[in-house]
Amino acid sequence: MTLRGSILRLGDAFNPVVMAAAGLPVVxxxxxxxxxxxxxxxxxxxxxxxxxxxxxxxxxxxxIAVAMPDQKTWWRNFRGEGAPMSIQLEEKRTGHAVAHRDERGRVEVVLQLDPT
Incomplete structure (x- = not known):
């Protein structure tokens, strides 16, 4: 199995756990x-x-800082002119996201929220 495959499988297992924990009262x-x-x-x-x-x-x-961007593909949907994205903060917010890669290879996706 490749490193990319291992990371994707880890994300598939980890993401639901994080989402479930976010719904707990204290933590x-x-x-x-x-x-x-x-x-x-x-x-x-x-x-x-x-x-x-x-x-x-x-x-x-x-x-949104993208850790290990070469091992992930989701952020590539926001290259160039970007694309719509929503995020669940205190409430669901929508906006337009654009990915930026710096000279060191780091990737950050910036979501500009629509007015409420």
Whole structure:
């Protein structure tokens, strides 16, 4: 099995656990302040995909640092001009997300939230 395959299988097992823990009363508040589910439509598959990501919010911008970007594919849906994305914060918010890769290979997806 390749490293990419191992990471994808780990994510398949880990993501539901994180989402379930976020729903717990005490620990959930702490998790939800740093991890939230995003939802988007796959560029090629057309499928609706939801997965938890770590985020930082500053006003109407939500920044998502992509760990090990070469081992993941979801962020590639937001290259170029980007695409719509929603995130479950205190409430579900929608916006437009764009992925940026810096000269060191790090990837950050910036979601600009729509006005409420």
């Amino acid at each position: 959930g508040n702490r998790i939800r302040s740093h991890i939230a589910p995003i939802t988007y439509t796959g560029r090629r598959s057309g499928r609706t995909i939801t997965l938890p990501v770590g985020y930082r919010r500053s006003g109407d911008a939500v920044k």
